[in-house]
Amino acid sequence: MSLVGRASVIAILDTALADCMSGESRIVLIEGATGSGKSTLVDTVAERARAAGAVVLSAVASPAEQEVPLGVLGQLVNSEQSFTSPELAADSPAPSRVGAMQAFCAQLRELSEASPVVLCIDDVQHADEESLRYLQYVARHARSAPVLMVVTGAPHAEAQDPVFTTELMRQPHFRRIRLGLLSEAEVCAVLGGQHGGVRPRPELAADLHRMSGGNPLLLRALLQELQELQELREQRGHRGLGNDDGARPADSAGDRFPAPAPGGPFAEAVATCLHRTGPTATGLARAVALLGELASVPRIIRLLGVGSSSAQRGLAALEAAGILDGVRFRHDGARSAVLDGTGPSAKADLHRRAAAVLRKDGSPATAVAGHLLAASADGAPWSAGAADIEVLRDAAEDLLVSNDAPKALRLLELAHEAGADSPLRGAIRIRRAQITWRYDPVAAERQAGSLLDDLHSDRLDAEHVQPLAGLLLAQGRVADAARLLKGSEGTGHEPGTSPLDTLLDTGVAASERLLQSARLTDATMAPLTQALRSLIASEHPERAVPWSRKLMEEAHRCQAPGWSAVFATLHAESLLRLGDLRGAHTHAAMALDLLPERNGGTFHCAPTAVLIRACSGMGRYAEASRYADQQIPQRLLSSLHGLGYLRARGLHQMAVNQPHAALADFLEIGRILESWGADRPAHLPWRTDAAEALLRLGKPRQAEQFVLQQLSLPDARRPWVRGVSLRLRALVSDPKQRPATLNQSIDELHRSGDRVETARSMAELGRALEADGAPAKGSAMIRTAWNLAKECEATTLCKEILPDAPLTPVARDRAPAGSGGTNTETKLSSSEQRVATLAAQGLTNREISAKLYLTVSTVEQHLTRVYRKLQISCRGDLPLDLELGSRATV
Numbered sequence: 001m002s003l004v005g006r007a008s009v010i011a012i013l014d015t016a017l018a019d020c021m022s023g024e025s026r027i028v029l030i031e032g033a034t035g036s037g038k039s040t041l042v043d044t045v046a047e048r049a050r051a052a053g054a055v056v057l058s059a060v061a062s063p064a065e066q067e068v069p070l071g072v073l074g075q076l077v078n079s080e081q082s083f084t085s086p087e088l089a090a091d092s093p094a095p096s097r098v099g100a101m102q103a104f105c106a107q108l109r110e111l112s113e114a115s116p117v118v119l120c121i122d123d124v125q126h127a128d129e130e131s132l133r134y135l136q137y138v139a140r141h142a143r144s145a146p147v148l149m150v151v152t153g154a155p156h157a158e159a160q161d162p163v164f165t166t167e168l169m170r171q172p173h174f175r176r177i178r179l180g181l182l183s184e185a186e187v188c189a190v191l192g193g194q195h196g197g198v199r200p201r202p203e204l205a206a207d208l209h210r211m212s213g214g215n216p217l218l219l220r221a222l223l224q225e226l227q228e229l230q231e232l233r234e235q236r237g238h239r240g241l242g243n244d245d246g247a248r249p250a251d252s253a254g255d256r257f258p259a260p261a262p263g264g265p266f267a268e269a270v271a272t273c274l275h276r277t278g279p280t281a282t283g284l285a286r287a288v289a290l291l292g293e294l295a296s297v298p299r300i301i302r303l304l305g306v307g308s309s310s311a312q313r314g315l316a317a318l319e320a321a322g323i324l325d326g327v328r329f330r331h332d333g334a335r336s337a338v339l340d341g342t343g344p345s346a347k348a349d350l351h352r353r354a355a356a357v358l359r360k361d362g363s364p365a366t367a368v369a370g371h372l373l374a375a376s377a378d379g380a381p382w383s384a385g386a387a388d389i390e391v392l393r394d395a396a397e398d399l400l401v402s403n404d405a406p407k408a409l410r411l412l413e414l415a416h417e418a419g420a421d422s423p424l425r426g427a428i429r430i431r432r433a434q435i436t437w438r439y440d441p442v443a444a445e446r447q448a449g450s451l452l453d454d455l456h457s458d459r460l461d462a463e464h465v466q467p468l469a470g471l472l473l474a475q476g477r478v479a480d481a482a483r484l485l486k487g488s489e490g491t492g493h494e495p496g497t498s499p500l501d502t503l504l505d506t507g508v509a510a511s512e513r514l515l516q517s518a519r520l521t522d523a524t525m526a527p528l529t530q531a532l533r534s535l536i537a538s539e540h541p542e543r544a545v546p547w548s549r550k551l552m553e554e555a556h557r558c559q560a561p562g563w564s565a566v567f568a569t570l571h572a573e574s575l576l577r578l579g580d581l582r583g584a585h586t587h588a589a590m591a592l593d594l595l596p597e598r599n600g601g602t603f604h605c606a607p608t609a610v611l612i613r614a615c616s617g618m619g620r621y622a623e624a625s626r627y628a629d630q631q632i633p634q635r636l637l638s639s640l641h642g643l644g645y646l647r648a649r650g651l652h653q654m655a656v657n658q659p660h661a662a663l664a665d666f667l668e669i670g671r672i673l674e675s676w677g678a679d680r681p682a683h684l685p686w687r688t689d690a691a692e693a694l695l696r697l698g699k700p701r702q703a704e705q706f707v708l709q710q711l712s713l714p715d716a717r718r719p720w721v722r723g724v725s726l727r728l729r730a731l732v733s734d735p736k737q738r739p740a741t742l743n744q745s746i747d748e749l750h751r752s753g754d755r756v757e758t759a760r761s762m763a764e765l766g767r768a769l770e771a772d773g774a775p776a777k778g779s780a781m782i783r784t785a786w787n788l789a790k791e792c793e794a795t796t797l798c799k800e801i802l803p804d805a806p807l808t809p810v811a812r813d814r815a816p817a818g819s820g821g822t823n824t825e826t827k828l829s830s831s832e833q834r835v836a837t838l839a840a841q842g843l844t845n846r847e848i849s850a851k852l853y854l855t856v857s858t859v860e861q862h863l864t865r866v867y868r869k870l871q872i873s874c875r876g877d878l879p880l881d882l883e884l885g886s887r888a889t890v
Helices: 007-021 038-051 071-078 094-114 129-141 162-169 184-194 202-212 216-235 265-277 279-294 297-304 308-320 332-340 344-360 365-375 386-401 405-418 425-436 441-456 462-474 478-487 499-505 508-517 522-536 541-557 561-578 581-594 605-617 621-628 634-638 640-655 659-676 686-696 700-711 719-731 735-752 755-771 775-791 795-801 830-840 845-852 856-870
Strands: 026-031 055-060 117-122 147-153 174-178
Touching: 007 026, 007 038, 007 147, 007 174, 026 038, 026 162, 038 055, 038 117, 038 147, 055 071, 055 094, 071 117, 071 129, 094 117, 094 129, 094 147, 117 129, 129 147, 129 162, 162 174, 184 202, 184 216, 202 216, 216 265, 265 279, 265 308, 265 332, 279 297, 279 308, 279 332, 279 344, 297 308, 297 344, 344 365, 344 386, 365 386, 365 405, 386 405, 386 425, 405 425, 425 441, 425 462, 425 522, 441 462, 441 478, 441 561, 462 478, 462 499, 462 522, 478 499, 478 659, 499 522, 508 522, 508 541, 522 541, 522 561, 541 561, 561 581, 561 605, 581 605, 605 621, 605 640, 605 795, 621 640, 634 640, 640 659, 640 686, 659 686, 686 700, 686 719, 700 719, 719 735, 719 755, 735 755, 755 775, 755 795, 775 795, 830 845, 830 856, 845 856
Parallel strands: 026 147, 026 174, 055 117, 117 147
Antiparallel strands: none
C-alpha cells in the first residue's frame, strides 16, 4: 500500500541513488503534507542505498528538539559507527563555526571515498537552525563527492526555513518532488492489495477516498478499522453485512464504509496529522470544526486572531493533508475527531469567541446561541452581556417555531444564569414557565409558584403581575391569581372582578372569537385554555367539543405532550359535561399517560377527577376507587383542579353509598370557595351535591336550605345549574308540585346538553307521575330515562332507574302498520336520533344544522331516513319518546 501511486517518485529516487553510486552528487527534496508518505519514501531510499553498499546517515527532526542546537546533525553523526566526525560547534564564534563546518564536510567527503554516502533527513521543517547551516554548507561544498542528500519537508510548514530551501534549489544537482494525494483509482488499488487482489466495489473505494482525501496515513487508519470490523464479524460467526448492534461494517470484497469509530485509528491519525502540521493548523482545524457551515476565512481569522498569511498557509496545509476541502471537512468523522481532541476549557473559550464573531456578523440567533450554550457545557461560571442575553432569548423563540422546546428552555436557563443582574430575569422566568407547560404542566406549576414567592418578596417587578396571574389562572390557581391581582392595586393594574368570574362569565361569542383567531403558542395557551373552560361552563358546552379536539390535535403536531394533556383533559371534561362517559374516560386516561410526572403539582387532579366520575357513572367502582382513594395533600386543594378532584371523590362516595364522607368533601369545597371569594356553582355546585347527600341521610330540611341558596345565586339563571337545582327542589317540595318542577328541570337540563342529568330528572318525573296517579305516563317516562342513561353508558344510573332491567342494547324498532313482525332496519343511528329529537322539539332544519354542526342537506337526509325507518311521513308524526337525545356530536 505504502508505494501505491508513488512509482514515478521511486523512479526519480532510484536514478538519484544510481547517480550517487556512480560518483555523482545529488540533492532531492521531497515535499508533501503530513501523512502523504514522505517518511516511507525516505526509508525506502535508505534501504536500497544500504543494499547497494552506500553508507547511510539518517536523522528525523521533530518539534520537540527544534531548540536543541545541532540536534539533527548529531543524529546523522551517531547513525553510522564508521563515521568519526570532528567536534561540532554551535555557539562558537563565526570563524570557529566555519572551521567546524569545513571539518565536517571534509570528513564526509573522506567517508565517501570508500563508498557513496546517503544523507536522509526526514521532516526538515523541524530541524534546528545550526544543523541547517551545516547541511547548507555540505550542499555547496560536496558537489564533486558521491553524496546523495534526501530531505523531506512540508510545503506549508509554519517553521519552514526559506533560506535553507532556497540554498538547496540553487544547486545544479538539486531535484524537487511534490507528493500529491492518492486518486480514487489509487485508493481502489490499495484496497485491492489489502484483500489479495480482490477488486473491491467502487462504492467502498469512493468512501475511503472521500474520508481520507487520498492521504495515505488516514487511508491506512481507515483500512485498520475495516480490518478490525471484519475480525469482529468473524468472531461473531457471521458473514456479510450487519451486526447485532445495527451497525453496517464493510465486508472484505467491499461495500460501503461505516462512520469511523470515535477515538479509533482514524481519529488518532487525524490527531497525528494536526500535531505534525503544527499548532496554527491545529487551531485552524478547531475553528473550522466549531463554525461548521458558517466557517469562512475572515471569520476564522477573527476567531483565532491570527494573521491572514498564517491562516492561509495553515488552511492550505490541512487541505493538502486531505483533512479539509477549502473550509469544510471532507468527512464529519474528521470534524468529530478534531472536536473530541480539544480540551473542555479550550473548546468553551472557542465557542464564546465564535459566538461573538457570529453575532457581529449578524448570523442567525440560533447559531450564536448554540455556541453560547456549548460554551457553558463545561460548567464553568461565566457572565453574559445584554447582547448575549437578547440573542439567547431570540434564539429560544426561533427554536419554538421548530418545536424544539427542550433546547429553547436550556437557552432561557442559560440567559437566566448568565444575567445575574439583568432586569430581564423576571420575564425570562415567566417565559420558561410558559414553555415548560408545553411538556410538563407539573414543572410549570412549580416554576409559577417560585415566581409568585419572588413577587411577594419584591424580587419580581410589578410589570410581571398580569402575565403571571394569567398563568396561575390557567393552572387553576384561582385564589393565588386573585390575591396577586388584588395586590396589584395602586401599581397601575386593575384588579377587576374575581378571575373565576372572568372565566365563567365570558360569553360564548367572545370565547369562540378567540378560539378562531388565535394560533396555539406559549403566549396564547393560557387564554385559549380559559376560553375552553368558559365554553364548557356556558349554555352551549357542546361547542367546546370540536374546539378542544382541534387544539388537542394541534398540540400533538407541536410535539407538546404537556399541552396535549391539558387539551385532552378539557376535551374529556366537555364530553363528561354532555354525558359521553366512555369518551370522557378515554381522553382523561390519555391525558394522564401524557404527563411525565404526577407529583408536586395539581394538574393531574383534573384528568383524575374525570376518570373517577366516568368510572363511577359506568359502574366501574373498583377502578374509580383506585383513583379516588389516593391521599391528597392539603396544598393540592389550593386550585380548581384539586377541588374538582374533591368533588369527584364525593360523587363516587355517593355512588358507593357513603353519604357521610361525601358530605364532608362537598362542605370542604364550599368552605374553600367562600374563602377565595369565588363561589360559583356554574363550576362547582357543592350546595346541590351536599343537598343530595343530606337527602340520603334523611335530612330534607337541611337539604332544602342548600338548594334554595343555590337557586338564589346569579348562576341559577344558567340552564345546567338551574336544572340540577330544580330536580333537588322538587324532591324536597310538596309532592303535588313535583311534576311541574321536574318538567322545568328537564327543560333546563335538555337545553344545557347534559344527557345524564336529563335522564336523572326524567326518572324522577316518571316516579312522580306514577305516584300522582298516572302509572302509564310514569312508566313510559322511566323507560325513556333508562334508555337515555343507557345511551350514555351510565350503568349506575340505569340500575337506579330500573334495578332489574337487563343492560342490553337500546331497542328502537317499530313494526310497520299492519305487519305481523318487526322491521329489522328501523333502529336509528345516534346521528339520526339527535336530528329526530331536535325536529320533534320543533326546530327547523337550519336550526338543527347550526346546533349539530351539520349541513342542511345532511339534516334533510337524516330526516328522510328517520321517516322511512319509523314509517311516518312528516315531523308531526315523530314520537315524543325521541326527545331524549343530545344536541351535540361528541
